[in-house]
Amino acid sequence: MESMTNLLRFSIPLCIFCTVLAAASCSASHQVLATNGFADLSDADFSGGGPATVRGEWLFRALDADIPVSVPSNWKGLRIPQAGGQSITLDAWGSASYRLELALPDSPERVQDLMLRIGEAGTASTVSLNGRVIARTGTAGSTAGETVPDVRVRYLPVEPVPGINTLEITVSNFDDSNGGGLWGTLTIGKSRDIVRLHYARTIQESLLAGIFVIMCLYYLAIFLYRRSDFALLAFALICAAFFFRQVSTGEKILALVLPEIPWRTLVRIEYLSIFLLAPLYIAFFSLIYPPSGRLLTVFRVFAGIGTAGVLAVAVLPVPVFISILHAFQVYWLVMFAWVWYLLVRALREKKSDSVLLFSSYTLLVFAAVNDLLLTRLYIPTLPLVTSAQAVFIFIQSLVLSRRFAREYRQSRNLAELNEHLKALDDAKTKFFTASSHELRTPVTLITTPLEAIMDGKYGDSIRCDAPVFALVKRNCDRLKRLAEELLDFLRFDSGAVQPNPKAVDLGVWLSGYSRLFQPDAVRRKVSLSTGLASGTVARVDPVLLETVVLNLLSNALKHTPEGGTV
Structure with missing residues (x-):
């Protein structure tokens, strides 16, 4: 899985x-291979077949020599043959020209409304068709001072003649150390198709650019x-x-x-x-x-x-x-x-x-x-x-x-856990507040008679069986019981106290506590009964259940009005 x-x-x-x-790539045009500076497009149907992209060999002219070179390419490293069997290797800088003979259909109607898409030429270029300059990109010069670089794709409407047409691109480079040359391909077709290609690529690139900037x-x-x-x-x-x-x-x-x-x-x-x-x-x-x-x-x-x-x-x-x-x-x-x-x-x-x-x-x-x-x-x-x-x-x-x-799920879980911990903390605060109140009562009942004895209010001597000692003893026992209950709570909360369940007859077990609290119920004029018959057996921890029952009965009798029933 x-x-x-x-x-x-x-x-x-x-x-x-x-x-x-x-x-x-859905708008890609069909390919035409040029050989030795000649591309045969005489059978091209620009109206029905769409644009044609020309790849292959153009005639490259530099140092008064013509050699076929593959386009797209740059001229750095090209070996130009010279007289006497010698050759010169071109560096990145200088100027040269590329020439391509285009064999177009012989029908004037089929060569009307054509447009060229000329890829990048670096780093400045002049485009001529049949000896007439039709576009300049930057200023192509023979020196660095004469050259103004500019490199971009050009879309050029042209008026070719039926048959053979000569396309020449003069390129100069004094800025790109990789070398000058024709870095893109030539595409020819009907104006509407080339413009559509331009719009499609521009929209596609603009859309991607918009996505990038928004992100x-x-x-x-x-x-x-x-x-x-x-x-x-x-x-x-x-x-x-x-x-x-x-x-x-x-x-x-x-x-x-x-x-x-x-x-x-x-x-x-x-x-x-x-x-x-x-x-x-x-x-x-x-x-x-x-x-x-x-x-x-x-x-x-x-x-x-x-x-x-x-x-x-x-x-x-x-x-x-x-x-x-x-x-x-x-x-x-x-x-x-x-x-x-x-x-x-x-x-x-x-x-x-x-x-x-x-x-x-x-x-x-x-x-x-x-x-x-x-x-x-x-x-x-x-x-x-x-x-x-x-x-x-x-x-x-x-x-x-x-x-x-x-991270959001983790933060939400942490928030829920924090709320739970806050509730537990509030419960503990309430418990300790109530415990403090419960502890204060017996402490007061112990300190008050002791202070009276120390002040001599019971005379210079007092019998050991005097009622005041019984009162102190009873409140000490109560204080001890409260301390044990508090300790049991802390142990239970920390997991130190483990329940020890046993089978207990709840009817018999509760009747004993009912009899224990019966005098207090009579004094408060409250009816107290278990309402549970003997024989009702459950598995419980008698010690822990005793703490719960004592607290419940004590609070119930304390807060039940006269004539009420517990």
């Missing part, structure tokens, strides 16, 4: 992840009321980092809202959100499942390295902090492994919600590694991090909600 429950808990984030991923504000507000629970603060900051990454990547919603925002500011926001996640993950999971010993030391080291990375992004120039990204990718992989190890330990120890946390974190790590391969090695896979982040936020919210529910 437990294994089935764990399997169900693990399947929850997996199902959510697959659902989000399916929704994210951030929600858990931050809870933290303000529960300031001792720093896991809430760490989770709120994780949501904030997800939000800023979401609005600074992809369709770059932040740039849509603030068109004049400089690219360097935008990329700094993106990298800050990424670098912040490492120490935040460490803080969040170490607060949920606190490590100890060497593991705690390792986590502190990881948190310190992550914090140093955040400070580097905040103060260093853009090319410098981008250059340390590769080293930090190794750090992230090691950090992911250590956090994963912490969750495996929690899983083995069967700690609460460890299955949900382990499964959602595993999906997130898988998606992060996938996107590293996609963005750095340009392996053609789907981007998964955004979907995995949404699942991660949902699962962590579920875990925190379950945690709140457990």
Whole structure:
């Protein structure tokens, strides 16, 4: 049964992840492979078949040489052949151009109302179609001083000619130390379909960004009321980092809202959100499942390295902090492994919600590694991090909600226990108050005659059988009996007194106490009878029952008016 429950808990984030991923990829276009700078779209039916995404080889021109290169990619490390069999390896900086021949349908009607979606090109670009400039992103220059960086996805309405069209993108890069190039793919289709694709992606990313910011504000507000629970603060900051990454990547919603925002500011926001996640993950999971010993030391080291990375992004120039990204990718992989190890330990120890946390974190790590391969090695896979982040936020919210529910139940149980303890305390207070009153009476009846004797009111000598001594003796016996009853109560309350039940004929047993209290009943003009015939047998503790019966009969006779019946 437990294994089935764990399997169900693990399947929850997996199902959510697959659902989000399916929704994210439902609008994907069909693929066209370009070879040696040529893409054949002559048979494309843009009206009925939807947009087409072009992948494959573009002709890359640099240093007066043309070579086919795969797109998306960057040019850092490319070897450009030169005369005499020599070659030059490109570094990250400089400018180059990418050219692609597009074979479109021969019919003018089929090439009308087309639009291009051109992925990111870094870090500045100029787009030309058939020799005519149709768009500029930033200012692409041949030197750093001439170049103004700007990187974003472009949606460009075009007027191609039937047949062969030449698309050329000139790219310059003097800011990204990973190298310039075409970092995204080319999609072509009818304007309505490309605009719909743009709207769908923008709405999807805006929706996720809205979820992240709402969750951030929600858990931050809870933290303000529960300031001792720093896991809430760490989770709120994780949501904030997800939000800023979401609005600074992809369709770059932040740039849509603030068109004049400089690219360097935008990329700094993106990298800050990424670098912040490492120490935040460490803080969040170490607060949920606190490590100890060497593991705690390792986590502190990881948190310190992550914090140093955040400070580097905040103060260093853009090319410098981008250059340390590769080293930090190794750090992230090691950090992911250590956090994963912490969750495996929690899983083995069967700690609460460890299955949900382990499964959602595993999906997130898988998606992060996938996107590293996609963005750095340009392996053609789907981007998964955004979907995995949404699942991660949902699962962590579920875990925190379950945690709140457990704490609420515990607090409610404690409140009920406190009420019960208060009732017991009130009962004890009343008992001791009554006991004090009962003890005061015999003490007074003892001290008063003794004081009279000491004052000589009974003369210089007094007989040993004088009535006053009988009165003192009777009240001493009463005081002793009250003390024993109080001691019995304390023993019974602490569990020291264990009942010793025996078979007792209640009719015979009670008749003796009825005869004992009969003179007092006659004096008070109260009728006293047991009303229980002999032969009524019950298993009781005679000693404890005697205490109860004596107290009941004494109080009953004391408070019953004349002519009453007990």
